[in-house]
Amino acid sequence: MSNYIPTIGVEVHCELKTNTKIFSNSVNGYGQMANSLTNVIDLGYPGTLPTLNKEVINLAIKAALILNCKIRPKMHFDRKNYFYPDNPKNYQITQAETPIGYDGYVEIDIDGKKKKIEIEEMHIEEDTCKSTHRGTKTLLDFNRAGVPLIEIVTKPCMESGEEAKLYLEKLKELLFYSDVSDCKMEEGSMRADANVSIRKNISDPYGTKAEIKNIGSISNVKLSIEKEIERQAKLYDNGEIFLPQTRRFDDKLNDTVLMRVKETGNDYRYFPEPDIPYVYITEKQIAEVRKTIPMLPDERKEKYQSLGISEVNAKKLVQNRSLSDYLNEFLDEKIDFKTASNLLLGDISGYLNKNEQEIINTHLTKEKFIELTNNISDGTLTSKNIKEILDTVMESDKNIKEIIKETGIQNITDSSAITEMIKKIIKENPCSVADYKAGKDRAIKYLMGQIMKESKGSLNPKMAMDILLEELNK
Amino acid sequence: MKNKLTKEEVLHVAHLARIKIDEGEIEKYQIELEKLLNDVDKIKEVEGYDEEKMIAPWTKNTITREDKSGEMLNPKEVLKNAPRHSGNYIEVPIVISDGEEA
Numbered sequence: 001m002s003n004y005i006p007t008i009g010v011e012v013h014c015e016l017k018t019n020t021k022i023f024s025n026s027v028n029g030y031g032q033m034a035n036s037l038t039n040v041i042d043l044g045y046p047g048t049l050p051t052l053n054k055e056v057i058n059l060a061i062k063a064a065l066i067l068n069c070k071i072r073p074k075m076h077f078d079r080k081n082y083f084y085p086d087n088p089k090n091y092q093i094t095q096a097e098t099p100i101g102y103d104g105y106v107e108i109d110i111d112g113k114k115k116k117i118e119i120e121e122m123h124i125e126e127d128t129c130k131s132t133h134r135g136t137k138t139l140l141d142f143n144r145a146g147v148p149l150i151e152i153v154t155k156p157c158m159e160s161g162e163e164a165k166l167y168l169e170k171l172k173e174l175l176f177y178s179d180v181s182d183c184k185m186e187e188g189s190m191r192a193d194a195n196v197s198i199r200k201n202i203s204d205p206y207g208t209k210a211e212i213k214n215i216g217s218i219s220n221v222k223l224s225i226e227k228e229i230e231r232q233a234k235l236y237d238n239g240e241i242f243l244p245q246t247r248r249f250d251d252k253l254n255d256t257v258l259m260r261v262k263e264t265g266n267d268y269r270y271f272p273e274p275d276i277p278y279v280y281i282t283e284k285q286i287a288e289v290r291k292t293i294p295m296l297p298d299e300r301k302e303k304y305q306s307l308g309i310s311e312v313n314a315k316k317l318v319q320n321r322s323l324s325d326y327l328n329e330f331l332d333e334k335i336d337f338k339t340a341s342n343l344l345l346g347d348i349s350g351y352l353n354k355n356e357q358e359i360i361n362t363h364l365t366k367e368k369f370i371e372l373t374n375n376i377s378d379g380t381l382t383s384k385n386i387k388e389i390l391d392t393v394m395e396s397d398k399n400i401k402e403i404i405k406e407t408g409i410q411n412i413t414d415s416s417a418i419t420e421m422i423k424k425i426i427k428e429n430p431c432s433v434a435d436y437k438a439g440k441d442r443a444i445k446y447l448m449g450q451i452m453k454e455s456k457g458s459l460n461p462k463m464a465m466d467i468l469l470e471e472l473n474k
Numbered sequence: 475m476k477n478k479l480t481k482e483e484v485l486h487v488a489h490l491a492r493i494k495i496d497e498g499e500i501e502k503y504q505i506e507l508e509k510l511l512n513d514v515d516k517i518k519e520v521e522g523y524d525e526e527k528m529i530a531p532w533t534k535n536t537i538t539r540e541d542k543s544g545e546m547l548n549p550k551e552v553l554k555n556a557p558r559h560s561g562n563y564i565e566v567p568i569v570i571s572d573g574e575e576a
Contacts, residue, residue, distance in 0.1 A: 018541050025544035034562035035549045043552065055541035076529045083492050085566045131569065139563035142552070267490055272529035277536040 004198040004236065006229045007206055008158040009120075010221070012171060013149050014181040015127060015189040016059045021146035022126050023050030023093065023276075028148070030187055034141040042146040044089035049275050056148040057279065060100050060124050061289045063150050063180045066296065067119055067171075069101030073281050077124075077273040085140055086128035094151075096270040099123035100281070106174070108166040117167045118155040125149050130188070144188075150180075156195065156206065161225035168192060168218045173297050177321065185217050192221050196228045198236070207232065211246045212256055224249035228256050300324055307337040316345050323349065326359045335370055336377040343373060347386050351394055362394045371400040379460030385409050409458075415467065418459055422468050425450050436472055444468070479504050479511075 018028050024041035041048045064071050075098035079091040101122035108115050127147040132139045152171065158164050172183045172190060183190040192215050197207040210228055215221045228247070235242055247256040295303070297318045304314035304327075317324045323344050330340065352359060372393065375381040381389075381404070389403050398406070425447060426433055435443035451464050479487075484503045488495045495503065517523070549562050556564040 020541050020543050025539065025542065026546045027543045033549065035552045035564065036562070037546060038552055039544070039546050043547075043555075051539045052536055053541050054538040057538065083490075085569060132563075133568055136568050137560065138566050138569045139560055140566060141563055269490070272527065274530060277530035277532040277534070280535045 004200060004207075004229070004233050005202055006159055006196065006198050006225075007156045008160070008164055008225055009156040009195040010154050010158065010164050010167060011193040011195070012152045012168070013127075013191045013193075014063075014152065014175055014183065016056055016148040016150060017179055017181055018053060018055045018059065018148055020053055022053050022056050022124070022148035024146055026146070029143065030189070032143055034139075035143065037143040038145065042142055044087075050093065050273075052276060052279065053148065056124060057100075057281070058285075058289050058292075059148075059180050060122070060150055061281065061286055062178055062293060063152075063175060064101030064104065064122055065286070065290055066174050066178050066180075066293060067101065067104040067106060067122060067152065069104030069119060069122055071281055071286060072098055072100055072102070074098070075100055075279050075281070077276045077279075078270045079273050081269045081271075082267075084128075085138060086131050087145070088129075088142075092126060092128060093273050093276070094125035095123035097272070106167060106170050108163070108170050110163055110166055115163070117163070117170075118157050120153045120155045122150055122152045125151060156197075161222035161229075164194060164225055165218055165222040168221055172218070173318075177296055178293055191215075192218075194221055194225050194228075196225055196232070198229055198232050200236075207236075208242055209244050210256070211244075213246055213248050213259060215249050216251070220249050220251060223254070224256055227254070231256065295328065300328070303331065304337070304341070307331075309337050309341045313338075313341040313345055317341060320349070322358050322360065329366060330370070333370060335373045339377045340369070340373045343376065343386070347383075347390050348394075351390055355394075363397055364394055368393060368400055375400060375404075379463045380404070381409070382457055382460055384457035415463070418455075418464060419467055419471070421454055422451060422464065422471055425454060426468075426471055433472065444472075447472075479507050 015028075016022075020026060021028050021042060024039050026039045026042055027037045029037050041050060061071060075095060077093050078096040080094050080096065081091045083090055099121040102120065104119035104122065105116040106119065108117055127144050127149050129140050129142040129145040132141075154167070158167065172185075175181045175190075176183045181189060185191070194212045194215065195209050196212065197209040199205070199207045210232065212224050212228060215224055227249075232242075246259045248259045249255075250257050300318050301311075301314045304317060305311060309317070317327060327340065327344060330337075348359065348364070351357075352362075372381070372386075376383075376386065385404075385407075388409070389400075389407055392398065392403050392407075393400065396403070429447060429450065432443040432446050436447070447468060448461070448465060451468065452459075452461065455464075481500050481504070484500050484507065485495070487507070488503070553559045553562070553564065558565040
């Protein structure tokens with residue numbers, strides 16, 4: 001395997017987050033009763049005509065912008081012709097000749113380096129119906145027929161399954177954050193195909209290509225590419241010649257298997273869709289859409305770190321969009337962001353997971369969150385206190401002051417009292433003090449443990465640590 | 475002038491259109507399709523053929539609609555037009571192998 005250079009390109013289909021379908025006003029929905037979200041246009045009844053959904057164009061422009069694509073000012077749709085039960089019109093309306101976006105890129109981090117994954121083109125098309133194959137039957141559900149899609153095609157510019165995985169993760173994050181798609185691979189609203197070939201030397205022409213279709217998860221994209229590289233390498237090693245083919249990943253076999261296909265290559269007989277006149281995109285429209293792009297993950301991470309949040313926490317926050325959106329409400333406030341991020345990712349996340357709740361549905365108002373964060377940073381509340389009061393904070397309309405009063409929390413914030421207590425601990429533990437002075441870091445942890453035990457967790461650890469160090473270094 | 479289509483090409487085109495043709499009909503289609511292709515070639519000779527193609531007589535922006543839902547068909551109505559159905563699903567003979575999804 002290591003003797004070959006793999007070349008990988010990825011095609012992603014993403015369902016757009018619209019209310020209705022691309023060419024009809026039936027609902028764009030998932031998980032509803034089969035064949036309950038259709039009308040005569042989706043079912044290709046004779047005499048019906050498609051009318052383009054405005055929002056589809058806006059979301060596609062948005063996607064093109066965040067993927068750094070150039071946007072075509074004038075475009076049209078094309079018919080892709082084939083006979084297959086998933087499409088009753090016998091053609092799919094797509095953009096073969098004038099994709100809305102082209103020449104874009106997504107930047108990934110691989111092995112500590114940045115790499116631009118180049119995007120060849122991005123086009124708009126309609127989804128087909130969902131077919132499920134059982135025994136001797138194929139079952140059709142037309143709820144998906146006519147759902148708007150964008151297809152994003154990379155250049156053959158990746159060299160490993162890992163790169164493809166990183167690209168897809170980044171793409172998913174971008175499209176999800178910008179509200180273009182909900183990107184749920186498990187529900188099929190994001191689907192990936194991978195084109196894989198290998199060659200001996202970089203100067204050789206590309207090897208014979210295999211396309212792996214409809215891979216159901218990002219981790220399986222990586223795995224299926226790795227398996228496919230192995231398969232092709234074995235064939236080349238044995239001197240076998242093989243034809244371009246379409247395969248699918250079988251997660252039970254943990255390998256790619258040959259697949260039967262609809263039509264191949266040029267047999268789709270594309271021609272312009274005469275029922276939809278030209279679509280023009282103006283600079284003004286692009287500028288309007290640009291305004292709707294929220295702060296994207298990379299920008300968020302950067303911002304968080306500039307506010308003193310650790311890299312680990314910044315990453316974790318971005319992985320949880322509702323928490324990140326919540327925190328973004330405070331970016332102009334003067335709070336201790338390190339404490340705020342710890343609070344959000346620690347106790348608050350714990351509460352939300354336990355109660356299966358979203359932060360916006362709790363009683364944690366902006367004012368309460370600021371009060372809570374400030375109380376932690378100034379030592380009024382300890383982490384033990386937070387655990388005691390959090391349920392009340394999240395579930396009642398009372399402010400933090402009231403809750404503290406009701407709970408009867410009385411923390412030691414008087415530094416002279418703390419100093420007295422610490423002096424006592426130092427006196428009682430001469431060995432640890434000697435260890436500390438001899439440079440043993442563990443000693444300080446032990447002493448802190450004793451202090452927290454003595455105070456029954458009712459003092460701010462940071463304050464205690466400062467005083468302890470001061471006393472030890474006297 | 476286009477060369478006559480091969481037998482295989484005629485059969486391939488017939489397959490794409492899902493039309494069954496007899497061995498005896500192949501030659502007839504070879505001639506007819508050849509004529510058709512020649513006619514298309516003639517159109518290509520028209521001055522300006524290679525310029526940007528006009529896909530619709532309406533050259534202004536297409537009419538778009540707001541993203542608002544409207545009336546949909548009752549599933550019973552939908553299934554009435556299907557020869558067979560299984561629950562609310564339309565049923566057709568198997569097209570790929572068992573367990574695959576498309």
